[in-house]
Amino acid sequence: MSYIPEKNKPIEAISPQAGAGITGTYVSLSNSGKCYVLVHINQASAEPVEITIEQATDIExxxxxxxxxxxxxxxxxxxxxxxxxxxxxxxxxxxxxATLAHKLVVFQINPAQLDVTNGFDCITVKTAASDPTNITAAQYIHSDLRFGG
Structure with a gap:
């Protein structure tokens, strides 16, 4: 039997919050084989939510x-x-x-596909400004860990 913390590392990206433009926590993927970004949206207004993933050279x-x-x-x-x-x-x-519903969106990030030549090994999840009644939360799930959780 395996357990999530032994094989995967969950990290909170965005705590639940209302629909302003949101930038999640930056995390390093240097010890991950993959990272899944799970974004939960409780869409109470018919205004779509735009979600992007950005890369950076450090966790700042x-x-x-x-x-x-x-x-x-x-x-x-x-x-x-x-x-x-x-x-x-x-x-x-x-x-x-634009449908009113609770939604889940999953991005699969392979660290090798970042701009590693120029030192990019960190990511964040962002949402564009949306209606204030739309609530968003997100988490990262690091998998294929190179040095344990």
Missing amino acids: GAGSKALTNVVPIWADQDCAASDSLVRQTDAVAYSTS
Whole structure:
């Protein structure tokens, strides 16, 4: 039997908060084989939420810039109706539908696809400004850890 902390490392990216533009915590992927970014949106207004992942050279956000390589994305546009994550088109950003619902969006980040040549090994998740009644939270799940959790 394995346990999440033995094989994966969850880290809070964004604590639940209202729909202003939000920047999550920057995290290093230097010891991760992959990082999954899970974004929960309780969409109470029909205004879509734009989600992006940015890369940086340190956990302070130095040189933060958009991803240049597309990444796999999955989404559940209505968690109350289904628990199915549907594969979306690979991209560097994702916009939710305008449907009022609790949603889950998952980005899969491979650290090797960051701009490693120029020292980029950190990421953050960002949401653009949205309606104040839309609540967003996010977490990172580091997997394939090189040196344990």
